[in-house]
Amino acid sequence: VTRGDNASPVPAGAVKVTPGHSPPDLVLARAHGLPLLSVIGDDGTMCPPGGGWLQGVHRFVAREKVVAALAERGLYRGTQDHAMTLPMCRYRCPHRVTLSGHVPP
Structure with a gap:
């Protein structure tokens, strides 16, 4: 876009x-x-339309292959860390605690 x-x-x-x-x-x-489009299958491997040359390759290996292909062509500009916020689930939802403090199963 x-x-x-x-x-x-x-x-x-x-x-x-x-x-x-x-x-x-x-x-x-x-x-x-x-x-x-879905380019990563349920098993974590690349699937069409994720690129024929990456089809069946695990997503972490595919990432390395893409970086290598970009570097080979002089198009890779480097890696930069960035902060991310990932929501985490709790074993017990806070709203499930009763007034007595009991946590229902």
């Missing part, structure tokens, strides 16, 4: 859209009529 619809702090001119993983990206994809 190359429009200014995103709120990226670094204007790259294009953004990666992952509508299967992000509600805002889903809205953006629908607004642009983009197809919803």
